[in-house]
Amino acid sequence: MRLDTITELLRIPGFKVTHMISSTESSIEFLLEQEEERTSVCSGCGKVHNTAVHSVGRITVEDLPMSSRRVYLHVPKRKSMCLEDGSIRVEEHEWIRGRFTKRFVEQVYRLTSITTNKEAGWFLGIDDETVYRIDKEMLEELSLERIEKVKAPRHMSVDEVAWQKWHKYVTNVVDVEKRKVIWNHDGRGKTTLDKFYRKIGKEGCKRIKAVASDGAKGFLTSTKEHLKNALIVLDHFHVKKYLNEAVDAVRKEELRKARQQNQEDLSRILHCNKRFILMQNKVTNKQKDILDKLSTLNEKVYKAMLLKEQFLSLYVASNRRVAYANLRAWIGTAIRSGIASFVELGYKFFRKRHYVLNYFVCKITSAISEGINNKIKRFKRMAYGYRDVKYFLLKIHQHCGLLDPKLST
Template identity: 25%
Template sequence: MRNVSLWSALLGVEKTVIEDVEFDEDEQALIVRVRPRKSARGRCGACGRRCPAYDRGEGQRRWRGLDLGTIRVYLVADASRVSCAVHGVTVRQVPWARHGAGHTYAFDDQVAWLATRSSKSTVTQLMRIAWRTVGAVIARVWADAEALHDRFDGLRRIGIDEISYKRGHKYLMVVVDHDTKTLVWAAPGRSKDTLREFFDLLGAERCTLITHVSADGADFIGSVVAEKCPNAVRVADPFHIVMWATEALNEVRRESWNEARKLARAEPSRPRGRPPADAPGRPQSERATRLKGARFALLKNPDTLTEHQSEKLAWIVKADPRLYRAYLLKEGLRAIFKMPLEAARDALDGWVSWARRSRIPAFVKLQRSIVKHRDRILAAIEHGLSNALIESTNTKIRLITRIAFGFKSADALIALAMLTLGPHRPALPGR
């Protein structure tokens, strides 16, 4: 192999003429002087079109390349400019780096791969760059991946949700593909206009191909989906429906606890010191204490209760029939999602009637929401869809948010999330 070919392979560059290689002892770096081959010269850096030369620019420019062992590598070339009919006077395109970047393609790709698989400190120390530089690299790599691939190709069944990513009520709207189980879109905001951006990007023709949309009970999501995808089956997320019942049950528990505390204050206080063995107890005070500690026994699934929690539940059956009735309503709603469609349809109507007659305000209110979303609940049972995938995606985005702390914009965070969870993920150079 000739020296020029060897250096091209080591540096990971193509369509590049290597003019000279020298070691700078002051910088402890390898300086490689390069220029584009004739076929790659005279192109606009923004669009790649052939353009007439304008001038030689403001001198030479350096690009950081992948380290060779422990030695830094810099590529040096003239920063000539061309006159583009579309973009005006701009720096010419170079075959070893993206337009406007200070790093080579191989360097950017390795940084992006590391950022999706390792910690912040690992990336910055190994690549010897600032964390904000990582954010800029990720944005560039994702922009190229988006330009080369159609992430909406074959999109049929989607899940929509929002997630908080920063203090001060900063949210991301997130869309996942149920079939490929990947993140396909995210944008800052939580409103109708934010969600419309996704469907506008998707286009009217592709919107008609969407068959199923799963989401929580947010009205603004339902209204936008009805407007943009009128033919899609809208599916309520079973997790959120059961969560509504869990919140209603917890509200009933707090009411019982507060009532017991109120009655406990009216009980005569005990004198100081150890009470005699035959002293009367304080039943309301003990009841309040036991109700406060019964939260997890009521909220957990019956098949995961510990022995102690099972004993608490048995005590509630005898001590507070109203609270136990609320517990049965919660469990009854959860059980409906495990039934076949026809059985679930009858069971849901029966549950609504039961909740309506329960004389428990929290569940009387809940049954109105269940009636409102009845068709979507049955669609979730029929098609076996839920927001479990998007909740899992949200959990991963929260982790990515912690890793991405320090990025100056939400765009870099979204780019990192798309590269980590999206359909087109970065590969190591040369792999």
């Protein structure tokens, strides 16, 4: 292949291929020279200096593969004196990132958005530590453009997800309309969410109309402090979670009693492999038969299930006023039921009744946040965990936020 054809294929601005140094079955190396004399950009200050050239050296950078062979480019780099600090500095090329071309780095960034660093490294022929370094630098560079000046959303949801064992969490803020993570930080609770509200400023806080939350005290306190006029909505997906946990607490208690009293039929129904029947809103005919049998064997568990179903019917109310009447009735029933987990839940919903009812004013949920949490857990498992929390936060933006490569294609 002619050298000018290779130059045209490589499309490197200001450079041409002058020699093919070596060509093997696995790699190919080219020598590059500048097509014409140009002023150099200082790597120290980023400015153009018209000072005399001190010396010329060469570096070897890896480019994208050509015909399934790895491509190495030998690139001249001039050294000259920086007028800012008087040091001898090497020139900077916009298309080079360390020991790789910019397009090679971008390919790493795209691959790591769909697979693990180890698999991306295997595909490109580099080790996973190098992939980690390239990927992190690329994500940090993009985050300055896309995340640092993020606009406040109209509707947002906030939730936390564990990134390591021993209660180590990160908090994610999701734009409900864009369905993307727009901000995250390590930690959880009021002090963490305060950082987001301070980042967007008072004008940004005024733009937010509604916030969906799981009802955590820290998130509620921070939101009420910074968003004076925004609606806080207790997400009904988390409400269902609280109800299911209350039913499961009753199931465990009654299962323990049934085993002590050798009630085999009841123990079989309340066993953990049947617990999902108690949590479902729609059941098959076979599952319905099991529940009918349960109603005769244990009234307490069946009553707990009815309380759960009664509460969920609240969400079909036509407006906030009707929902309020239904909620008041349910809270009274739950407290009078004598079932400890539902008595506690009744008082909890009484304290947070306004947040529950706000759903009928602005019907937003944190369903997007929950879906994003599942996606985060998936790529965390694929990578067998993360040790660098800053990198983990950037990966969340890459997989679920504004650093997704598909947004720029």
